[in-house]
Amino acid sequence: MLEAASEVFAERGFHGATVEEICERAGFTRGAFYSNFSSKDDLVVELSRRHSEALVDRIRHASKRAHADADELLRDVFAALADDSRSQERWLVLTTEFTLHAIRDAHARRAWAAQQRRVRDELVAVVDEAVARQGLALPMPTELFVRAAIALAQGSMTQRLIEPRAIGVGQLERTVLPILLGLGG
Amino acid sequence: MLEAASEVFAERGFHGATVEEICERAGFTRGAFYSNFSSKDDLVVELSRRHSEALVDRIRHASKRAHADADELLRDVFAALADDSRSQERWLVLTTEFTLHAIRDAHARRAWAAQQRRVRDELVAVVDEAVARQGLALPMPTELFVRAAIALAQGSMTQRLIEPRAIGVGQLERTVLPILLGLGG
Numbered sequence: 587m588l589e590a591a592s593e594v595f596a597e598r599g600f601h602g603a604t605v606e607e608i609c610e611r612a613g614f615t616r617g618a619f620y621s622n623f624s625s626k627d628d629l630v631v632e633l634s635r636r637h638s639e640a641l642v643d644r645i646r647h648a649s650k651r652a653h654a655d656a657d658e659l660l661r662d663v664f665a666a667l668a669d670d671s672r673s674q675e676r677w678l679v680l681t682t683e684f685t686l687h688a689i690r691d692a693h694a695r696r697a698w699a700a701q702q703r704r705v706r707d708e709l710v711a712v713v714d715e716a717v718a719r720q721g722l723a724l725p726m727p728t729e730l731f732v733r734a735a736i737a738l739a740q741g742s743m744t745q746r747l748i749e750p751r752a753i754g755v756g757q758l759e760r761t762v763l764p765i766l767l768g769l770g771g
Numbered sequence: 772m773l774e775a776a777s778e779v780f781a782e783r784g785f786h787g788a789t790v791e792e793i794c795e796r797a798g799f800t801r802g803a804f805y806s807n808f809s810s811k812d813d814l815v816v817e818l819s820r821r822h823s824e825a826l827v828d829r830i831r832h833a834s835k836r837a838h839a840d841a842d843e844l845l846r847d848v849f850a851a852l853a854d855d856s857r858s859q860e861r862w863l864v865l866t867t868e869f870t871l872h873a874i875r876d877a878h879a880r881r882a883w884a885a886q887q888r889r890v891r892d893e894l895v896a897v898v899d900e901a902v903a904r905q906g907l908a909l910p911m912p913t914e915l916f917v918r919a920a921i922a923l924a925q926g927s928m929t930q931r932l933i934e935p936r937a938i939g940v941g942q943l944e945r946t947v948l949p950i951l952l953g954l955g956g
Contacts, residue, residue: 599871599875601786679871679874682867682870682871683871685867685929685932685933686784686864686867686868686871688933689864689932689933690784695933698933699933699934699937702930702933702934703934703937725950726946726947726950730942730943730946733926733930733938733942733943734923734926734943734946734947736926736930737922737923737925737926737927737929737930737943738919738922738923738926740922740926741918741919741921741922741923741925741926742922744870744922745887745918745921745922747870747874748870748873748874748880748883748884748887749884749887749888752884752888753918757915757918758915758918758919758922761911761915761919762911762919762947762951765910765911765950765951766947766950
Protein backbone atom coordinates (compact mmCIF):
# COMPACT_ATOMS: atom_id res chain seq x y z
CA MET A 587 0.00 0.00 0.00
CA LEU A 588 2.73 2.49 0.97
CA GLU A 589 4.77 1.57 -2.11
CA ALA A 590 1.74 2.10 -4.36
CA ALA A 591 0.92 5.39 -2.63
CA SER A 592 4.49 6.67 -3.21
CA GLU A 593 4.16 5.95 -6.92
CA VAL A 594 0.78 7.63 -7.26
CA PHE A 595 1.97 10.72 -5.32
CA ALA A 596 5.06 10.96 -7.56
CA GLU A 597 2.91 10.81 -10.70
CA ARG A 598 -0.04 12.97 -9.65
CA GLY A 599 1.28 15.15 -6.84
CA PHE A 600 -0.29 15.30 -3.37
CA HIS A 601 -3.43 17.14 -4.45
CA GLY A 602 -3.89 15.17 -7.67
CA ALA A 603 -3.58 11.73 -6.04
CA THR A 604 -6.88 10.25 -4.84
CA VAL A 605 -7.50 7.54 -2.26
CA GLU A 606 -9.34 5.69 -5.08
CA GLU A 607 -6.33 5.59 -7.35
CA ILE A 608 -3.99 4.61 -4.51
CA CYS A 609 -6.30 1.70 -3.58
CA GLU A 610 -6.60 0.63 -7.21
CA ARG A 611 -2.80 0.63 -7.67
CA ALA A 612 -2.29 -1.32 -4.43
CA GLY A 613 -5.14 -3.77 -5.08
CA PHE A 614 -6.90 -2.74 -1.86
CA THR A 615 -10.51 -1.80 -1.19
CA ARG A 616 -11.40 1.61 0.24
CA GLY A 617 -12.48 -0.26 3.37
CA ALA A 618 -8.99 -1.69 3.76
CA PHE A 619 -7.54 1.80 3.29
CA TYR A 620 -9.72 3.38 5.95
CA SER A 621 -9.07 0.58 8.43
CA ASN A 622 -5.36 1.55 8.21
CA PHE A 623 -5.42 5.32 7.69
CA SER A 624 -7.92 7.97 8.70
CA SER A 625 -7.21 10.09 5.58
CA LYS A 626 -4.78 10.85 2.74
CA ASP A 627 -3.01 13.25 5.14
CA ASP A 628 -2.57 10.43 7.63
CA LEU A 629 -1.04 8.26 4.89
CA VAL A 630 1.52 10.96 4.00
CA VAL A 631 2.52 11.38 7.65
CA GLU A 632 3.00 7.60 7.92
CA LEU A 633 5.06 7.56 4.68
CA SER A 634 7.13 10.41 6.07
CA ARG A 635 7.67 8.54 9.35
CA ARG A 636 9.06 5.53 7.47
CA HIS A 637 11.14 7.55 5.04
CA SER A 638 12.66 9.66 7.84
CA GLU A 639 13.37 6.62 9.98
CA ALA A 640 15.34 5.04 7.13
CA LEU A 641 17.23 8.29 6.53
CA VAL A 642 18.07 8.82 10.21
CA ASP A 643 19.20 5.17 10.43
CA ARG A 644 21.60 5.73 7.54
CA ILE A 645 23.01 8.88 9.14
CA ARG A 646 23.33 7.14 12.50
CA HIS A 647 25.01 4.11 10.96
CA ALA A 648 27.51 6.21 8.97
CA SER A 649 28.31 8.42 11.95
CA LYS A 650 29.03 5.42 14.22
CA ARG A 651 31.65 3.79 11.99
CA ALA A 652 35.30 4.15 13.03
CA HIS A 653 36.71 7.41 11.65
CA ALA A 654 40.21 8.89 11.74
CA ASP A 655 38.76 12.36 12.38
CA ALA A 656 35.63 14.47 12.19
CA ASP A 657 36.23 15.39 8.52
CA GLU A 658 36.15 11.72 7.60
CA LEU A 659 32.99 11.18 9.65
CA LEU A 660 31.25 14.04 7.90
CA ARG A 661 32.33 12.81 4.45
CA ASP A 662 30.94 9.40 5.34
CA VAL A 663 27.57 10.86 6.40
CA PHE A 664 27.32 12.95 3.21
CA ALA A 665 28.21 9.91 1.08
CA ALA A 666 25.47 7.88 2.78
CA LEU A 667 22.97 10.64 1.97
CA ALA A 668 24.09 11.20 -1.64
CA ASP A 669 23.56 7.51 -2.37
CA ASP A 670 19.94 7.84 -2.98
CA SER A 671 19.55 11.36 -4.28
CA ARG A 672 16.93 10.61 -6.97
CA SER A 673 14.43 9.07 -4.55
CA GLN A 674 15.15 11.88 -2.08
CA GLU A 675 14.29 14.47 -4.73
CA ARG A 676 10.97 12.70 -5.37
CA TRP A 677 10.41 12.68 -1.65
CA LEU A 678 11.26 16.38 -1.34
CA VAL A 679 8.52 17.25 -3.82
CA LEU A 680 5.85 15.36 -1.83
CA THR A 681 7.17 16.81 1.44
CA THR A 682 7.01 20.33 0.02
CA GLU A 683 3.48 19.83 -1.29
CA PHE A 684 2.38 18.51 2.09
CA THR A 685 4.09 21.43 3.88
CA LEU A 686 2.06 23.89 1.74
CA HIS A 687 -1.09 21.94 2.58
CA ALA A 688 -0.18 21.99 6.28
CA ILE A 689 0.36 25.77 6.22
CA ARG A 690 -3.31 26.11 5.15
CA ASP A 691 -4.83 23.29 7.26
CA ALA A 692 -4.54 23.36 11.07
CA HIS A 693 -5.14 19.62 11.53
CA ALA A 694 -2.44 18.64 9.02
CA ARG A 695 -0.16 21.29 10.53
CA ARG A 696 -0.33 19.75 14.00
CA ALA A 697 0.44 16.27 12.66
CA TRP A 698 3.26 17.63 10.49
CA ALA A 699 4.79 19.67 13.33
CA ALA A 700 4.82 16.56 15.55
CA GLN A 701 6.47 14.53 12.79
CA GLN A 702 9.14 17.20 12.18
CA ARG A 703 9.83 17.31 15.91
CA ARG A 704 10.32 13.52 16.10
CA VAL A 705 12.84 13.54 13.24
CA ARG A 706 14.70 16.51 14.72
CA ASP A 707 14.88 14.89 18.16
CA GLU A 708 16.45 11.77 16.66
CA LEU A 709 18.95 13.81 14.66
CA VAL A 710 19.83 15.88 17.74
CA ALA A 711 20.74 12.65 19.59
CA VAL A 712 22.90 11.45 16.66
CA VAL A 713 24.71 14.82 16.37
CA ASP A 714 25.24 15.14 20.15
CA GLU A 715 26.81 11.70 20.28
CA ALA A 716 29.10 12.29 17.27
CA VAL A 717 30.16 15.75 18.51
CA ALA A 718 31.04 14.35 21.94
CA ARG A 719 32.92 11.38 20.46
CA GLN A 720 34.99 13.64 18.16
CA GLY A 721 35.62 16.24 20.88
CA LEU A 722 33.98 19.02 18.87
CA ALA A 723 31.96 21.96 20.18
CA LEU A 724 28.93 23.33 18.34
CA PRO A 725 28.66 27.15 18.22
CA MET A 726 24.87 26.92 18.71
CA PRO A 727 22.29 24.66 20.38
CA THR A 728 22.21 21.26 18.63
CA GLU A 729 18.58 21.74 17.68
CA LEU A 730 19.43 24.89 15.72
CA PHE A 731 22.33 23.08 14.04
CA VAL A 732 19.94 20.31 12.96
CA ARG A 733 17.36 22.87 11.76
CA ALA A 734 20.07 24.64 9.73
CA ALA A 735 21.30 21.31 8.29
CA ILE A 736 17.75 20.45 7.19
CA ALA A 737 17.25 23.91 5.63
CA LEU A 738 20.56 23.63 3.74
CA ALA A 739 19.88 20.07 2.54
CA GLN A 740 16.37 20.94 1.34
CA GLY A 741 17.65 24.20 -0.19
CA SER A 742 20.43 22.36 -2.08
CA MET A 743 17.95 19.85 -3.45
CA THR A 744 15.33 22.47 -4.40
CA GLN A 745 17.89 24.70 -6.11
CA ARG A 746 19.28 21.67 -7.99
CA LEU A 747 15.82 20.67 -9.21
CA ILE A 748 15.50 24.12 -10.81
CA GLU A 749 19.13 24.47 -11.98
CA PRO A 750 20.62 20.96 -12.18
CA ARG A 751 23.96 22.06 -13.64
CA ALA A 752 24.53 25.08 -11.37
CA ILE A 753 24.87 23.32 -7.99
CA GLY A 754 26.18 19.91 -6.90
CA VAL A 755 24.40 17.22 -4.86
CA GLY A 756 24.43 18.31 -1.22
CA GLN A 757 26.71 21.23 -2.03
CA LEU A 758 25.27 23.70 0.51
CA GLU A 759 25.43 21.37 3.50
CA ARG A 760 28.85 20.04 2.44
CA THR A 761 30.18 23.61 2.29
CA VAL A 762 28.54 25.11 5.37
CA LEU A 763 28.35 22.34 8.01
CA PRO A 764 32.14 21.73 8.28
CA ILE A 765 32.59 25.46 9.00
CA LEU A 766 29.93 25.33 11.74
CA LEU A 767 31.75 22.32 13.22
CA GLY A 768 35.05 24.26 13.24
CA LEU A 769 36.67 21.90 10.74
CA GLY A 770 39.38 23.30 8.45
CA GLY A 771 38.37 23.79 4.83
CA MET B 772 -3.16 44.26 -11.89
CA LEU B 773 -0.12 42.97 -9.96
CA GLU B 774 -1.69 43.99 -6.64
CA ALA B 775 -4.92 42.17 -7.52
CA ALA B 776 -2.99 39.11 -8.69
CA SER B 777 -1.07 38.95 -5.38
CA GLU B 778 -4.35 38.93 -3.47
CA VAL B 779 -5.92 36.22 -5.60
CA PHE B 780 -2.80 34.04 -5.37
CA ALA B 781 -2.75 34.44 -1.58
CA GLU B 782 -6.42 33.39 -1.34
CA ARG B 783 -6.53 30.59 -3.91
CA GLY B 784 -2.94 29.43 -4.28
CA PHE B 785 -1.06 29.34 -7.59
CA HIS B 786 -3.04 26.44 -9.06
CA GLY B 787 -6.41 27.62 -7.75
CA ALA B 788 -6.06 31.20 -9.07
CA THR B 789 -7.43 31.72 -12.58
CA VAL B 790 -6.64 34.45 -15.09
CA GLU B 791 -10.41 35.15 -15.09
CA GLU B 792 -10.54 35.85 -11.36
CA ILE B 793 -7.38 37.97 -11.47
CA CYS B 794 -8.85 40.09 -14.30
CA GLU B 795 -12.16 40.44 -12.46
CA ARG B 796 -10.43 41.57 -9.26
CA ALA B 797 -8.25 44.07 -11.15
CA GLY B 798 -11.10 45.34 -13.35
CA PHE B 799 -9.26 44.31 -16.53
CA THR B 800 -10.41 42.37 -19.57
CA ARG B 801 -8.71 39.14 -20.58
CA GLY B 802 -7.49 41.03 -23.65
CA ALA B 803 -5.71 43.55 -21.43
CA PHE B 804 -4.18 40.68 -19.44
CA TYR B 805 -2.82 38.92 -22.51
CA SER B 806 -1.44 42.12 -23.97
CA ASN B 807 0.74 42.38 -20.83
CA PHE B 808 1.49 38.75 -19.93
CA SER B 809 1.75 35.64 -22.06
CA SER B 810 0.42 33.39 -19.26
CA LYS B 811 -0.23 33.01 -15.53
CA ASP B 812 3.38 31.73 -15.26
CA ASP B 813 4.64 34.90 -16.87
CA LEU B 814 2.67 36.98 -14.38
CA VAL B 815 4.24 35.13 -11.41
CA VAL B 816 7.74 35.63 -12.82
CA GLU B 817 7.00 39.36 -13.21
CA LEU B 818 5.62 39.55 -9.64
CA SER B 819 8.73 37.75 -8.42
CA ARG B 820 10.96 40.19 -10.32
CA ARG B 821 9.32 43.16 -8.58
CA HIS B 822 9.23 41.55 -5.15
CA SER B 823 12.89 40.51 -5.36
CA GLU B 824 13.98 43.92 -6.62
CA ALA B 825 12.35 45.58 -3.60
CA LEU B 826 13.95 43.04 -1.24
CA VAL B 827 17.42 43.40 -2.77
CA ASP B 828 17.05 47.20 -2.61
CA ARG B 829 16.30 46.99 1.10
CA ILE B 830 19.32 44.73 1.71
CA ARG B 831 21.55 47.01 -0.40
CA HIS B 832 20.32 50.13 1.36
CA ALA B 833 20.81 48.65 4.86
CA SER B 834 24.27 47.32 4.01
CA LYS B 835 25.45 50.72 2.67
CA ARG B 836 24.65 52.72 5.80
CA ALA B 837 27.59 53.68 8.04
CA HIS B 838 28.34 50.87 10.51
CA ALA B 839 30.80 50.63 13.39
CA ASP B 840 31.60 47.03 12.44
CA ALA B 841 30.40 44.01 10.47
CA ASP B 842 28.18 42.79 13.33
CA GLU B 843 26.27 46.03 13.25
CA LEU B 844 25.96 45.87 9.46
CA LEU B 845 24.55 42.35 9.64
CA ARG B 846 22.09 43.30 12.41
CA ASP B 847 20.92 46.19 10.24
CA VAL B 848 20.36 43.91 7.23
CA PHE B 849 18.41 41.38 9.33
CA ALA B 850 16.29 44.16 10.84
CA ALA B 851 15.45 45.44 7.35
CA LEU B 852 14.33 41.94 6.37
CA ALA B 853 12.34 41.19 9.54
CA ASP B 854 10.31 44.36 8.98
CA ASP B 855 7.95 42.80 6.62
CA SER B 856 7.85 39.16 7.69
CA ARG B 857 4.10 38.62 7.20
CA SER B 858 4.10 39.65 3.54
CA GLN B 859 7.29 37.65 3.01
CA GLU B 860 5.59 34.54 4.38
CA ARG B 861 2.72 35.03 1.94
CA TRP B 862 5.27 35.47 -0.78
CA LEU B 863 7.18 32.33 0.28
CA VAL B 864 4.02 30.25 -0.18
CA LEU B 865 3.50 31.47 -3.77
CA THR B 866 7.21 31.05 -4.53
CA THR B 867 7.16 27.49 -3.22
CA GLU B 868 4.03 26.63 -5.23
CA PHE B 869 5.64 28.04 -8.35
CA THR B 870 8.88 26.14 -7.67
CA LEU B 871 6.91 22.87 -7.52
CA HIS B 872 5.19 23.81 -10.79
CA ALA B 873 8.58 24.64 -12.36
CA ILE B 874 10.03 21.26 -11.29
CA ARG B 875 7.31 19.60 -13.42
CA ASP B 876 7.19 22.09 -16.34
CA ALA B 877 10.31 22.71 -18.45
CA HIS B 878 9.14 26.08 -19.79
CA ALA B 879 8.38 27.47 -16.32
CA ARG B 880 11.64 25.97 -15.07
CA ARG B 881 13.75 27.90 -17.58
CA ALA B 882 12.02 31.19 -16.71
CA TRP B 883 12.32 30.48 -12.99
CA ALA B 884 16.00 29.51 -13.22
CA ALA B 885 16.74 32.77 -15.07
CA GLN B 886 14.87 34.77 -12.42
CA GLN B 887 16.71 33.02 -9.55
CA ARG B 888 20.01 33.73 -11.30
CA ARG B 889 19.20 37.45 -11.65
CA VAL B 890 18.39 37.79 -7.93
CA ARG B 891 21.50 35.85 -6.94
CA ASP B 892 23.75 37.97 -9.17
CA GLU B 893 22.45 41.15 -7.54
CA LEU B 894 22.93 39.73 -4.04
CA VAL B 895 26.46 38.56 -4.93
CA ALA B 896 27.35 42.15 -5.88
CA VAL B 897 25.89 43.49 -2.59
CA VAL B 898 27.74 40.89 -0.49
CA ASP B 899 31.05 41.36 -2.34
CA GLU B 900 30.92 45.09 -1.76
CA ALA B 901 30.03 44.79 1.94
CA VAL B 902 32.66 42.10 2.55
CA ALA B 903 35.37 44.24 0.89
CA ARG B 904 34.31 47.36 2.80
CA GLN B 905 34.39 45.54 6.16
CA GLY B 906 37.68 43.77 5.37
CA LEU B 907 36.10 40.32 5.80
CA ALA B 908 36.95 37.13 3.90
CA LEU B 909 34.30 34.60 2.92
CA PRO B 910 35.27 30.93 3.39
CA MET B 911 33.50 30.00 0.13
CA PRO B 912 32.65 31.56 -3.25
CA THR B 913 30.17 34.44 -2.79
CA GLU B 914 27.59 32.67 -4.93
CA LEU B 915 27.56 29.69 -2.56
CA PHE B 916 27.27 32.04 0.42
CA VAL B 917 24.24 33.69 -1.21
CA ARG B 918 22.71 30.30 -2.05
CA ALA B 919 23.20 29.19 1.59
CA ALA B 920 21.70 32.45 2.89
CA ILE B 921 18.63 31.95 0.68
CA ALA B 922 18.24 28.32 1.81
CA LEU B 923 18.52 29.34 5.48
CA ALA B 924 16.08 32.25 5.13
CA GLN B 925 13.51 30.12 3.29
CA GLY B 926 14.05 27.23 5.74
CA SER B 927 13.54 29.52 8.76
CA MET B 928 10.32 30.87 7.29
CA THR B 929 8.98 27.45 6.26
CA GLN B 930 9.78 25.90 9.65
CA ARG B 931 8.12 28.87 11.39
CA LEU B 932 4.97 28.51 9.31
CA ILE B 933 4.65 24.93 10.60
CA GLU B 934 5.87 25.58 14.17
CA PRO B 935 5.42 29.31 14.90
CA ARG B 936 6.47 29.10 18.53
CA ALA B 937 9.49 26.83 18.06
CA ILE B 938 11.73 29.10 15.99
CA GLY B 939 12.19 32.89 15.77
CA VAL B 940 11.93 35.17 12.71
CA GLY B 941 15.11 34.73 10.67
CA GLN B 942 16.68 32.60 13.39
CA LEU B 943 18.63 30.24 11.12
CA GLU B 944 20.29 32.95 9.02
CA ARG B 945 20.92 35.12 12.12
CA THR B 946 22.67 32.18 13.80
CA VAL B 947 24.63 30.75 10.87
CA LEU B 948 25.68 33.71 8.68
CA PRO B 949 27.79 35.52 11.33
CA ILE B 950 29.77 32.30 11.82
CA LEU B 951 30.38 32.00 8.06
CA LEU B 952 31.58 35.62 8.08
CA GLY B 953 34.01 34.86 10.92
CA LEU B 954 32.22 37.19 13.35
CA GLY B 955 32.40 36.36 17.08
CA GLY B 956 29.21 34.90 18.56
